[in-house]
Amino acid sequence: MSEPYIRLSNVGKSYQTKNGVVEACSDINLDIRQSEFVAIVGPSGCGKTTIMKMVAGLQPYTAGSITIGGQRVDKPQTDVGIVFQEAIMLDWRDVLANVMLQIDIRKMDRKKYEPVARDLLKATGLAGFENKKPYELSGGMRQRVSICRALVHGPNMLMMDEPFGALDALTREQISMDIQHLWMETRKTALHITHSIPEAVLLADRVVVMGPRPGRIVEIIDIDLPRPRRLDRLPERFHEYSSRIRDIFKSKGVLAMD
Numbered sequence: 001m002s003e004p005y006i007r008l009s010n011v012g013k014s015y016q017t018k019n020g021v022v023e024a025c026s027d028i029n030l031d032i033r034q035s036e037f038v039a040i041v042g043p044s045g046c047g048k049t050t051i052m053k054m055v056a057g058l059q060p061y062t063a064g065s066i067t068i069g070g071q072r073v074d075k076p077q078t079d080v081g082i083v084f085q086e087a088i089m090l091d092w093r094d095v096l097a098n099v100m101l102q103i104d105i106r107k108m109d110r111k112k113y114e115p116v117a118r119d120l121l122k123a124t125g126l127a128g129f130e131n132k133k134p135y136e137l138s139g140g141m142r143q144r145v146s147i148c149r150a151l152v153h154g155p156n157m158l159m160m161d162e163p164f165g166a167l168d169a170l171t172r173e174q175i176s177m178d179i180q181h182l183w184m185e186t187r188k189t190a191l192h193i194t195h196s197i198p199e200a201v202l203l204a205d206r207v208v209v210m211g212p213r214p215g216r217i218v219e220i221i222d223i224d225l226p227r228p229r230r231l232d233r234l235p236e237r238f239h240e241y242s243s244r245i246r247d248i249f250k251s252k253g254v255l256a257m258d
């Protein structure tokens with residue numbers, strides 16, 4: 001087993017607000033190996049987004065330590081692509097130019113990366129849409145553009161914060177499959193935040209299950225299922241993993257079935 005690439009040791013975060021201190025998460029211990037796909041699933045407000053932002057260096061932590069490749073995270077990380085819930089796009093730029101935004105902001109070589117952007121658009125089913133404007137796309141297509149933009153500069157890490165949250169169920173399913181294929185091709189170290197138990201089990205090597213705020217890790221579950229995982233042929237074990245996670249949420253009072 002390879003050394004951990006991302007390491008969170010006793011990490012905690014408290015926000016200072018005008019109404020006092022909000023403890024978002026505490027005692028977070030998590031090692032993520034290179035090329036591993038880790039999903040974090042947990043109830044609203046348990047600190048999932050906070051954890052992702054702290055790992056990406058976008059939010060300082062107030063306890064513990066985070067290292068990536070042995071280096072302490074104390075500033076925004078450049079070796080990461082992030083996909084947020086809402087596909088934020090510049091309406092005056094076409095699809096290709098929105099993907100290339102990442103390259104422009106980082107002042108990287110346009111000539112070198114434009115073919116990469118085109119390849120990513122092709123891989124996500126957007127060939128032929130390069131010159132469309134964002135407002136001409138569906139929500140799912142816009143989110144695909146965001147995924148391409150997150151990957152175009154070739155980062156080692158891909159972080160996704162409920163990337164399918166605003167999409168309809170069918171589109172969510174399709175994009176989950178797209179993410180799986182992209183990940184299988186690129187083997188980025190992936191951190192995926194979701195409210196959806198089946199989505200976490202479908203995509204991840206390990207699912208981190210969090211309890212309610214202040215969020216703590218309740219359990220980390222290895223998902224031992226071969227890939228590609230197909231939504232139309234989910235094995236019995238897929239449902240067993242999902243039930244196990246649901247049971248954890250029930251035991252923590254997050255889910256009530258009766």
Ligand SMILES: Nc1ncnc2c1ncn2[C@@H]1O[C@H](COP(=O)(O)OP(=O)(O)OP(=O)(O)O)[C@@H](O)[C@H]1O
Nearest residue numbers: 015017022024043044045046047048049050051213
């Ligand atoms: N910038 C901030 N200032 C103050 N409090 C914050 C800030 N960001 C988050 N919080 C609080 O920290 C807690 C955790 O928030 P966070 O967004 O990390 O949770 P989450 O699990 O991602 O939630 P959701 O699933 O609803 O997106 C919440 O109580 C939230 O109100």
